[in-house]
Amino acid sequence: MTSSISCCEVVKILNPESYDSINVSAERLPLQYTGDLVSRAMHHLQPLHIKNPSNGTPVHQKTTNTTVHWEPEALYTLCYFMHCPQMEWENPNVEPSKVTLQTERPFLVLPPLMEWIRVAVAHTEHRRSFSVDSDDVRQAARLLLPGVDCEPRQIKAEDCFCATRKLDAASTEAKFLQDLGFRMLNCGRTDLVKQAVNLLGPDGINSMSEQGMTPLMYACVRGDEAMVQMLLDAGADINSEVPSTVNKHPSVYPETRQGTPLTFAVLHGHVPVVQLLLDNRANVEGALQDGAENYTETPLQLAAAAGNFELVSLLLERGADPMIGTMCRNGISSAPLGDMNSYSLAAAHGHRNVFRKLLAQSEKEKGDVLSLEEILAEGSDPGEKRLPPQANGGGTLRTGKARLRALREAMYHSAEHGHVDITIDIRSLGVPWTLHTWLESLRTCFIQHRRPLIQGLLKDFCCIQEDEYTEELITHGLPLMFQILRASKNEVISQQLSVIFTQCYGPFPIPKLTEIKKKQTSRLDPHFLNNKDMSDVTFLVEGKPFYAHKVLLFTASPRFKSLLMNRPAAENTCIEISHVKYNIFHLVMQYLYCGGTESLHIRNTEVMELLSAAKFFQLEALQRHCEIICSKNITTETCVDLYKHAKFLGASELTAFIEGYFLKNMVLLIELEGFKQLLYEPSPPESPVSSPGMCSDILHDLEKTLAIRIRSIHLSTSKGSVV
Template identity: 80%
Template sequence: MRKLRPKDSREPASGSPVRSGCLQRLSHDSRIQRPFLVLPPLMEWIRVAVAHAGHRRSFSMDSDDVRQAARLLLPGVDCEPRQLRADDCFCASRKLDAVAIEAKFKQDLGFRMLNCGRTDLVKQAVSLLGPDGINTMSEQGMTPLMYACVRGDEAMVQMLLDAGADLNVEVVSTPHKYPSVHPETRHWTALTFAVLHGHIPVVQLLLDAGAKVEGSVEHGEENYSETPLQLAAAVGNFELVSLLLERGADPLIGTMYRNGISTTPQGDMNSFSQAAAHGHRNVFRKLLAQPEKEKSDILSLEEILAEGTDLAETAPPPLCASRNSKAKLRALREAMYHSAEHGYVDVTIDIRSIGVPWTLHTWLESLRIAFQQHRRPLIQCLLKEFKTIQEEEYTEELITQGLPLMFEILKASKNEVISQQLCVIFTHCYGPYPIPKLTEIKRKQTSRLDPHFLNNKEMSDVTFLVEGRPFYAHKVLLFTASPRFKALLSSKPTNDSTCIEIGYVKYPIFQVSPGGNFKVSINAHFPPSPQKSESPS
């Protein structure tokens, strides 16, 4: 637990652990702030650590499982992700006989000797690995060459290759014989591990030695794991992407799923989609510039059924030169979807510029991002592109999401060009039907007091006594000014002159208020109880 501490915590100068008595004194010292006021219970530590151990298919927990548990349970604590190491493998010693467990311990020792980086121990370590020699797999399903590629140890990789290590062996997919296999690394090769960790010299060395550039993918077969190019495109390593493309990697290869369940609703996550989803614009352009591979003259069933259709109506001219362009068009449509979903509108515009048609969803997402980023020229460009969307794309999303968004843009925009473009879109959405006549809603005119009638003895027919001082007003205006005035005056006899005493308002307030809004003044100052009144004297 010493490695897991907040950044502002301090250790003793001597480096020795703090004793319990000293810890008690420090806890009562107001100048020392304890890093964690309330620690999780022991059962929570055990539960989270066991979950991490079970995720890596291990039979026991180690210190890294505790560190990962602390990262989740303690606030402000973080640690590096778990690395792939041979010492993470633990054999079920209680279930094996003496001979088998002896061979297992020798194998573990051989992996540790190779992982220490000593190239002069390769021969002795190989003799301990077992009958498979240099290609022996650990309980994680990995060979010594794979571990060396993870570390980026170029010298060890060269020594293992000279010793006869298999370049293209895959991580096994069955966990029965190798119980600690990571689910994410199944079918990976040594080249895949080197690309994932960005070790360019090791990748160059493996490719020069004859490693398959597509990893475990065979020509014409479905792929159930990520290719090296997919991983390099997702990370955004331009140099690695260029190297793999130069060696013949295919950016159109995607990942299939055995159970039919995929996290990508638009299809397989090929290299185009990986680069677009992570916003790596330079990597995407590099993939796009890769020349297409020539395929055989044998037509697939899909291509036979598509014979005779007019491709010019469904796909832009730049992408319809060959049958391979159909697969590229599908890949670019998927990449366009992912770039729009993740908010990388510049990548989306790049894909659109090469002729990939809009879908309503990608257009709306791009317009929303451009509006949030206050990019006026981009908004104008997107609004101009609305007419290119096919009417078959018009769904309920246009009504529930699109129109409210465009009205919000119209409300916030002060640009005349944007307003005109939005009006054109609204007209197009409304259709050729005549616009019904709209009846004007007339507001009821409220009577306001003419200053000439306020406190004018000659024009008044009612007098208020406020603090013993008269205030002159007119009944007609008072009836329309406030319902409370109307009720007050209706209960009085219709004499030529009516005098009403007001005992709840100060005269200066009553004198100033009628000049503005008499209705507001009366509602604010008169209580709900009946007003006190007197007969004219």
């Protein structure tokens, strides 16, 4: 039963005064102090399995023969990583951008020494070893330092010895002789091969260590060409595989399962050894058999991921298939692991020259395979194209379709990892954009300030099918494009974005504003309009009296009610109205006395002032009537001023309509100076039509309006129903 307290708490409990010195971070530790600190930390990291019977506190378990010690190389490696520099962009404005090593990381972001030791020791125990080596520290760095990617673990014969296994005398002797044979073979002495084989046991030259590795595999890992040739001459199985089970081989690394000698030679980049194995007819696809599903990477996949152009070229010459992907098996079902074939791996790691080599090789072998353009022209299933089987070997159509699928997958991975140049290369082959790959490529180009590529991508948006318009376009695409519009202020990019926004808005008309059907609770005969007889309230407008009746105005709107309340109870009340012209006030009263807008005759020059008056007097139906008139009379010359006025009044319905007009006609409007000023230049604070934060929010409001439009057209259950 393990203790639930943390390592740091253990240190505080057992030796509080030493805690601060052990829990150090990436300070500049002199190497001579590192060994002492590690030794003290290792003492506190010993297993705590036994509890004190008196008080239940954990005490150290007595372990005299299982102490893990640190090799000098491991301490050097630990010191290096605790001063690890970081990779940063040198100057993102330079094309192409460069990545260089910059200043050392602030020590606070690095893990403490106790964490380094804990993770490194865990890797050591996984190897069933009693010494922490440099590789263990490197594997710890891969987990603890963000962005650090170390070389693969160096497989060593010494790692296969397991002193904790319970064996009888005969088995112990056989194991000792086998271990001795492996050591003799791994020392590089070809003259000892014959004697070593005699020590390996009944399987001889093809005996496997606890790691499931044969002597030939270890020689391939080291790149010992002479030893590889000697072992092959002695009868070593050139296509032997690391077993997938751990019954007989308990120390098999999960990442080496089904590995072959060729796999290990490629993994460690030993070109002469790879050449030698292929010359001796090693299976170029590793452990993969014809027609079988692949659950591990082929040698070509490993070479493509590593970006080793020479190895990729050699494997392709020997017939390696770049179309082979890796399957993922979870114990219940098997499914492709994202079709991560050689194309995808090269694209995901940004190896452009390797990717082009793979493409060039497939072009040579294509023969009568349909081109990508022909496949796309035929639709989603190119197999429907009627060609005689003898004309194409029977399988070329399937090959063409598989190649298109592989390139689409590679396009996705290159876009995901920010390798936009490879993405553009794939696009130039005729592979269609998906919305996701287009957005990720655009994001990368924007971050790297690559304006020519941004323009090319924006021009290509029209190639994306409307069926691709998903929620991602709203949640990620629109914010990105409007951010580009804010930041660039480039005429070409602004024009291209205008085309995209208009295309996304669609050909359907702008949703119309509708009249508010609202009956007044009381009304008077129009004969009483501005009639002094029987009036009990007088409004003074521009110095002229206007006679009205309280019984009507009290129920007309809350604004009139507040004006009439708290007035002296005289026979006639006089109220002065400012900021409203006499003819506009007359129209307001005419609307109230007639009970509607049917009798109103509003000139185009009066509609904006009447809208303001209706807003002030809180007459919603009259306000909506004015908004409808404005929406019918809107033009490219008047839309900007109309928008500013509607925004100032808070007329949300009219504002939304004008924003729709902006988006639908943005290609024309972006050329007008007034519209560009509206987008980019804030109004002066003293401007009567400016509202706080209005101009800074215009692009945001356009983005929201366009998002609502896209949802109503492309994402709703009744597509196209926008009115």
